[in-house]
Amino acid sequence: MPKFKAEELKVEDQYKLMSGSIIPRPIALVSTLGPDGYNAAPFSFFNCIGVSPPMFMISCSPRDGLRGGKKKNNIKDTVANLRHCPEMVVHIVDYDLRNRMNVCAHDVDSSIDEIKEAGFTVQESEVVKPPRIAECRVQFESKLLDIHEMGKLPYYLILGEVVYFHISDLVINEELHIDPNSLDALGRLAGSGGYTRILDNFVMQRFHPPGSSPPEDIFEDAKAAAKLDRKLKL
Numbered sequence: 268m269p270k271f272k273a274e275e276l277k278v279e280d281q282y283k284l285m286s287g288s289i290i291p292r293p294i295a296l297v298s299t300l301g302p303d304g305y306n307a308a309p310f311s312f313f314n315c316i317g318v319s320p321p322m323f324m325i326s327c328s329p330r331d332g333l334r335g336g337k338k339k340n341n342i343k344d345t346v347a348n349l350r351h352c353p354e355m356v357v358h359i360v361d362y363d364l365r366n367r368m369n370v371c372a373h374d375v376d377s378s379i380d381e382i383k384e385a386g387f388t389v390q391e392s393e394v395v396k397p398p399r400i401a402e403c404r405v406q407f408e409s410k411l412l413d414i415h416e417m418g419k420l421p422y423y424l425i426l427g428e429v430v431y432f433h434i435s436d437l438v439i440n441e442e443l444h445i446d447p448n449s450l451d452a453l454g455r456l457a458g459s460g461g462y463t464r465i466l467d468n469f470v471m472q473r474f475h476p477p478g479s480s481p482p483e484d485i486f487e488d489a490k491a492a493a494k495l496d497r498k499l500k501l
């Protein structure tokens with residue numbers, strides 16, 4: 268098995284190993300408000316942190332990408348806008364919206380409204396200033412908690428709190444379960460054009476909620492299934 272000491276790798280190679288291994292990544296399409304107007308950009312270094320309150324993280328490279336550096340104005344519009352107005356709307360990108368999302372990924376002048384260029388419909392938010400993108404099936408109106416600068420480039424780790432959920436009735440049921448197939452969220456893989464969709468789901472029994480003890484029969488079933496996998500040399 269090839270092994271690499273991280274600090275001896277070029278940043279491009281570190282990026283290949285991280286973005287190629289941590290897959291699939293969900294994609295947040297983030298609308299923000301800056302002095303020049305609205306902006307939207309996709310980010311796949313994105314995930315849920317926890318609840319109470321509902322919190323998420325997004326990681327943004329410098330505008331120059333892996334060349335990075337703390338040069339003047341070397342931050343993306345999303346970070347600059349969040350410093351101007353600490354609110355955002357995070358949208359989940361589905362397969363049907365992939366091409367419109369892609370338009371928003373272009374590094375254009377901050378005076379250009381990428382939401383409009385992409386052909387998205389802007390909708391007023393309930394409690395934050397940045398707008399919602401009407402076509403997205405999941406829209407999280409959010410407040411900025413913090414921006415941490417991390418690493419040598421640096422990366423800007425954006426921490427946010429969801430304050431208002433908008434979920435299309437196409438994807439949610441009365442018990443607030445979201446149907447992954449109807450959501451059809453796009454997943455990011457590595458490389459310049461790698462994406463995936465959820466086309467194959469399976470269910471595996473979960474032992475027990477955190478803080479409770481595992482029911483004995485479910486634990487025995489899980490161990491038996493793991494033993495079978497080893498026997499089959501999976």
Ligand SMILES: Cc1cc2nc3c(=O)[nH]c(=O)nc-3n(C[C@H](O)[C@H](O)[C@H](O)COP(=O)(O)O)c2cc1C
Pocket residue numbers: 294306307308309310311312313326327328329342343344345346368369371372373374375455
């Ligand atoms: C699917 C996808 C995922 C992306 N993920 C990230 C990411 O996690 N972090 C990042 O800094 N840039 C990411 N980018 C690139 C940004 O979207 C791009 O730099 C964009 O121009 C930033 O826009 P802004 O300057 O309006 O903030 C991604 C692009 C695409 C298409």
